[in-house]
Amino acid sequence: MSNPVPLLAARGLTKAHGRTPALRGASVELRPGEILAVTGASGSGKSTLLHCLAGIVRPDEGSVTYGGERLEELSEKRLSELRRTEFGVVFQFGQLIPELTALDNVALPLMLGGAARAEARARAAEWLERFGVRGQEGLRPGEMSGGQAQRAALARALVTGPKVVFADEPTGALDSLASEQVMTALTHTARESGTAVLLITHDAQTAAYADREVQLRDGAVVPLGVSA
Numbered sequence: 685m686s687n688p689v690p691l692l693a694a695r696g697l698t699k700a701h702g703r704t705p706a707l708r709g710a711s712v713e714l715r716p717g718e719i720l721a722v723t724g725a726s727g728s729g730k731s732t733l734l735h736c737l738a739g740i741v742r743p744d745e746g747s748v749t750y751g752g753e754r755l756e757e758l759s760e761k762r763l764s765e766l767r768r769t770e771f772g773v774v775f776q777f778g779q780l781i782p783e784l785t786a787l788d789n790v791a792l793p794l795m796l797g798g799a800a801r802a803e804a805r806a807r808a809a810e811w812l813e814r815f816g817v818r819g820q821e822g823l824r825p826g827e828m829s830g831g832q833a834q835r836a837a838l839a840r841a842l843v844t845g846p847k848v849v850f851a852d853e854p855t856g857a858l859d860s861l862a863s864e865q866v867m868t869a870l871t872h873t874a875r876e877s878g879t880a881v882l883l884i885t886h887d888a889q890t891a892a893y894a895d896r897e898v899q900l901r902d903g904a905v906v907p908l909g910v911s912a
């Protein structure tokens with residue numbers, strides 16, 4: 685286990701939003717089944733890195749390799765297939781579809797994958813329960829608290845059994861008890877199924893659930909040993 689082949693690797697990513705540099709040569713590796721925390725100050729490029737790794741945003745320079753495939757060389761069709769079948773993403777903001785109930789938001793990825801509505805809804809209900817959303821299945825995102833919406837978004841990211849879960853501040857709207865509950869559910873599920881997790885967080889208590897932590901500063905990973 686000393687140096688297994690990474691499942692996902694970014695090398696030398698750069699990305700600017702207009703004239704604002706968000707990533708300046710970021711490199712990071714995620715091993716199979718690993719829970720990796722990415723920390724760093726606000727604006728250090730964490731969300732941009734996640735979007736590049738998940739194949740949502742194309743970096744300006746550098747490469748992202750997933751299981752031997754270079755994302756920048758893939759067609760839009762193959763990329764969206766990867767995102768649908770292998771990746772689960774929890775966005776930092778605005779992640780749920782406002783017109784759908786919590787239950788249907790979570791059932792949607794299963795239905796897009798071909799599952800029947802009743803089956804998809806039954807599995808969605810189990811996942812909501814796992815993340816402590818009970819009795820709120822029928823609420824729409826506008827009727828839910830930030831924390832409830834965040835849990836529903838996590839359930840939606842995990843419901844299809846992805847190989848990698850990308851979670852951008854999944855405990856950002858939760859108090860410490862709810863954070864603990866959500867992180868326990870997330871890490872148990874990941875360990876059980878061998879799912880790798882890229883976990884973005886500001887919170888040291890949340891980062892402590894990870895196997896390893898890397899810190900971003902000004903769009904690049906701080907080398908080991910100089911994180912103070």
Ligand SMILES: Nc1ncnc2c1ncn2[C@@H]1O[C@H](COP(=O)(O)OP(=O)(O)OP(=O)(O)O)[C@@H](O)[C@H]1O
Pocket residue numbers: 701702704705706724725726727728729730731732733776
């Ligand atoms: N869509 C955008 N348009 C313009 N600038 C952007 C955009 N998205 C991000 N940026 C800028 O890029 C830099 C990195 O942003 P990013 O969202 O990746 O940081 P972050 O580490 O996730 O921050 P936070 O902890 O606040 O979520 C910041 O300077 C930010 O202002």
Ligand SMILES: [Mg+2]
Pocket residue numbers: 730731732776852
């Ligand atoms: Mg962010």
